[in-house]
Amino acid sequence: MKIISLWSGPRNVSTAFMYSFAQREDxxxxxxxxxxxxxxxxxxxxxxxxxxxxxxxxxGNKVLEVVREKAQNTTILFLKNMCHHWLGFSNKQLEGFDNIFLIRNPKEMLPSLVRQIPRPILRDTGLQQQSEMFNYLWNKGKAPIVIDSQDLLLDNKKILRKVCEAVNIDFTEKMLHWNSGSKPYDGVWAKYWYQNVHKSVGFTPYIKKNDPFPEHLIPLLEECNPFYEHLSKHSFKI
Known part of the structure; x- marks a missing residue:
């Protein structure tokens, strides 16, 4: 039994990462x-x-019980989680997962986030919680995997190989492609958040954003940057 938990913030290509793992037969x-x-x-x-x-x-406690039950019936259970959803739980429970942290430069993430949440606050980004969770695991000698979404999009095959090696599973080329459209395992919120990923058949190539950064988001960007920079130091490099 293996439970792999992806801990992400919003707008970090986390759904594409989930689709990638869903292509695995195990x-x-x-x-x-x-x-x-x-x-x-x-x-x-x-x-x-x-x-x-x-x-x-x-x-949430009942959810975690169901997760553990489902893990008994599959070789690998992959959870796509948002870091800020981890509220009221002991971080000790993280030690039962193979943890992957997915990050994205807030300078690119925030302008995307405001399309769904017009007035985001630090909590909505998950970055502070992500950093705290990382620190807990690091101090326990269980350093999690950290992936920057930019690196994932620049060379998804190389990053996925590194991820699979780190969690002791075999990489398969099937993880690089999927069919377009909605998926039976999408959350019920998919119609609000997944429009772009439903058009995809694989990881979309990285394109640098050159639009001016919205001035009203600068204070939030300044809050986010220290957490992102801390996590970025530990990310897989291509």
């Missing part, structure tokens, strides 16, 4: 199992909030 994927728990706990105003709360288990 792997079952779950999309953001703790999302309803997060929305109930914080009352954050997200697109499709009421649908998420009505369709998913709201009790």
């Amino acid at each position: 792997t079952t994927v779950i999309d953001e199992p703790l999302y309803a728990h997060y929305l109930k706990t914080t009352q954050a105003d997200h697109p499709g909030k009421e649908t998420v709360l009505s369709k998913m288990e709201n009790d």
Whole structure:
């Protein structure tokens, strides 16, 4: 039994990463199992909030019990998680997962995030929580894998090979491609967030953004940068 947990912030190509692992014959994927728990706990105003709360288990502890049960019935269970959804849990539980941290430069992430959340705060980025989770695991001698989404898009084959090696599974070329369109394992929020990834058949090549950075997001960018820079020092390099 192996549980691989991807810990990401929003707009970090995390859904494409989940699609990649879903192509493996030995792997079952779950999309953001703790999302309803997060929305109930914080009352954050997200697109499709009421649908998420009505369709998913709201009790995070029950969710984790189901996750452990499902892991008994598959060789690899892959969880796509948002870092900020990890609320009210002991970080000790992270030690039962193979943890992968997916990061993205906030200078590129924030302008994308405001399309769904017009007035984001630091909590919405997940970066502070991600940094705290990383520090816990690092201090326990269980340093997690860190991937920068830019590097993943620049050379996804090389990064995925490194990831597979780090979690002791075989890499397969099947992880590089998938069919376009919605997926049966998409979360119920997919219609609000997944429009672009549904058009894809693999990882989209990295394109540097040259648009001016929105002035109203500069204070939040300054909050995000120290956490991103800390995590970036530990990321796989291409």
